[in-house]
Amino acid sequence: MAADTATSKQNLVILGGSYAGLSTAHYLLKHVVPQLPGKEGYQVILISASSEAMCRPACPRALISDDMFPQDKLFVSIPAQFEQYSKDTFKFIHGTVTSLDHQDRCVTVSVKDGDTEKINCHAIVIATGASTASPLLGLNRDSETLRANWNEFRAALPTAKHIVIAGGGPAGVETAGELGEYLNGRAGWFHSKLENPKVAITLVTADSKILPILRPALATKAEKLLNKVGVTVIKKSRVTKVSPPGAGAGAEDALTANTTVTLEDGKVLQADLYIPATGMTYNSSFVDASLLTDYGRVETDPGTLRVVNGGALIYAIGDVGSHARPAVHNILNTVPILCANMKRDLLLAVQQDASVGEDRHFKEDTRETQLVPVGRSKGVGAFMGFRQPGIMVWLIKGRDYWLWTTGGLWSGKHWAKES
Template identity: 60%
Template sequence: MAEPQKNIVILGGSYAGVSTAHYLLKHAVPKLPTKESFRVVIISASSHVVCRPACPRAMLADDMFPQDKLFVSIPKVFDQYPAQKFRFIHGTATELDHANRSVSFILNTGSTETINYYSLVIATGAATRLKSDCDSLRASWKSFREALPAAKSIVIAGGGPAGIETAGELGEYLNGRAGWFSAKPPEPKVSITVICADSKILPALRPAIAKKAEDYLADVGVTIIRNARIKAVSPESAGTTDVASKATLELENGERLDGDLYVPATGTRPNTSFISKELLNPNGRVNTDESTLRVDIAGPRVYAVGDVASYARPAIHLVLEAIPVVCANIKRDLLLASGQDEGSLGEDRMFKEDKRETQLVPIGKSKGVGAAMGYKLPSWLVWLIKGRDYWLWTTGGLWSGQQWVKEA
C-alpha cells in the first residue's frame, strides 16, 4: 500500500521561501526513507521572485536592470525537479489552522482551497504598504514614472535604508550630482525632502557613517528633516494605492509639507494577518525559537524563517545564514518522524545572530556608505558589493538553487 502524500508546505516565494524549497529538495527529501511520499509545495502571492533590494533604482526605468533577471518565474526555476516532488501554488494564505495542520488560501483566479501539511515553513516575509506581487509592482512603477517628469517636489518618509536609497536614486536621476567644489547641484530641478523621525538617518549605523550619507545626499539635492514625525497624509491614498498623487503632509509639530509625489518608506509590516495571534510576538512576527527556528507553539515540524520570524532582525544576509540551519533541523525532524534513531542524527543545528554593525546603503550610482561585521567600508567598496546593481549579481544562483548545491 502506497504511503499517503506528505506535504512540506512553504508559505512565501521570496529569498527565504525559494531558498528553503531548493535546499530541502536537494538535501532533505532524497534522504528520507519514504521519499516518494513527500512533496514540497510553495504558496506565493506572486508568480515571480523579485530582487527587492533593487527597487529604489528599478522603479525609475526598465533599462536600469535586465528585466529577465529582476523578475524571475518561480515555477520555471523549479522545473529541474520531478513534477511529483514539487508544486507551485499562485495564491495568498488566508488562514493557518495549526491545530488541524492545514492552510487555506485564495488562488489568483479567485477560488479558495485548503491544503494539509506534514511540515510547514512560514516564510511570508514583510511588506510595505504597496502590493508586493509582480504585476502590481510593475503597475505602480508605471504610474510613478509617468508622474515623475512633472514633479517639482518629492517628499520621502523614512530615514532608514529604503528611504535613503530611494532619495539618492531619485536625486541623482533628476538632479545629477554636484561637482568637486559644490556642496549641492547648482540648480536642483526637483526639491527632494526626507523626513526622519530619529535624530539621524540610518539608525543602525554609527553617526559618522550617517553624516557621510547626508553629505552624499546633499550632492544630489536632497534635504533631511530630522526629529519629525508625520501626523497625517492627505489624501490617505497618496504613495500607496495612488503612487502618482500629490500629497500634503502634516507633521506632529504643526508644520505642513506639500509634495508632487510622496514616497512612504517608513519600514515594513510582517505578512502574518492569516496567523493566530497566539503564534505572534508583540511586533506581529512569528514567535520563533531563536536557535532552532522552530515555532514550537504551533505543533511539530513547524518553522519560520526570514523577515516574518522573530529570531533575528530583518536582513538578507541573516536570512541566507539561517537557511542551512532551518533546513538541517527540518531534515532531522523528518527523519525522526520516519522512525530513525535519534542517537544517529546528532544534535539540532543552532542559529546565532551576528549583531555586529552590518549594513550597506548605496546613494546613487557611484556612492554609498556602510559597514560589515563592525568595520566601516569605503564608498567604492559599497558600490562594488551592492551599489552597482543592488545585489542582482547574487540572485541568479539563489533563484536557480545553485547556491544550495552543497549541503552547508
C-alpha cells in the same frame, strides 16, 4: 468553489516565494528529501501570491525606469526555477494563504483563478516576509501590480517639482539618492550641496540621524552625499498626517496624488509625489494571534527556527520570523539550520533513535552590517563591524543592488552543497 487537496504524499509546505521561501524549497529538494527513508513519499509545495520572484533591494533604482536593470534578471518565473526537479517531488501553487490551522497542520489558499484550496501539511515553513509602506518598494502583492505601480509613478515623475520621502532607513535614503541623481545630477567635487536642484527632494526622519543601524560618522557622510544630489534631510520630525489619506501608500487614486504632508512640529510640506518608506507590515494576518509577537511577527525560536507554541513541524524563516533583524544575509545564514532541524524532526517522526543527531542552532551576528548606495556611484556602509569604503559599497551592492547574486539563489545553484 473550495477544493480539498487529497494526496498520498507527505506535504512539506512552504508559504512565500521570495528569498527565504525559494531558498528553503531548493535546499529541501536537494539535501533533505533525498536523505529521508521513503523519500518518494514526500512532496515540497511552494505557495506564493506572485508567480515571479524579484530582487526587492533593487526597487529604489528599478522604480525609475525599466532601463535601469535587465528585466529578465530582475523578475524571474518561479515555476521555471523548479523544472529541474521531478513533478512528483515539487508543486507550485499561485495563490494567497488565507488561514493556517497549526493544530491540524493545514492551510487554506485563495488560488489565482478564484477558487479556494485546502492543503493538508506534514510540515509547514512560514516564509511570507513583509510588505513595505510604499507599494513602489516591494512585491507586496504580485509582480503585475508592482509593475503597474511603477508605470503610474513614472508617468507622474516628469512634472514633479517637489518629492517628499518619509523614512530615514536604507529604503528611504536609497530612494532619495536614486531619484536625486536621476533628476538633478550631482554637485561638483568642490561643492558641499547641489544649489537650485531641478526637483526639490525632502527626506524626513523621526530619528536624530538617518540610517540608525550605522555609526554616526557613516550617517553624516550619507547625508552629505544626499545633499550633493539635491536632497534636504529633516531630522527629529515625524510625519503625523498626509492628505489625501493613504497618499503614496496604494490607496485608490492616491499613489501619485499631490499630497499635503504635516510634520509633528506643525510644519507643512506640499509634495507632488509622496513616498512613505517607514517600516514594514509583516505578512502574518493568516496566522493565529497566539503565535505572533506584539509587532505581528511569528514568534520563532531564535536558535532552532521552530515556531514557538506552534506544535510539531512548524517553522518560520525570513522577515516574518522574530528570530533576527530583517536582512537578506540573515535569511541566507538560517536556511541550512532550519532545513537541518526539519530533517531531524522528519527523521524522528519515522525512527526514534539517537542517529538523527542534535539540533543545529542559529546565532545572529549583531555586528554593524549594512551597505547603502546613495545614487549610482556613491554609498556608505559597514560589514561585520568594519567600515567599508565607498568603492566597496558600489562594487558589492551599488552597481546593481545585489542582482549579481540572485540568479544563483532563484535557480538553487547557491545551495548546490549542503552546509
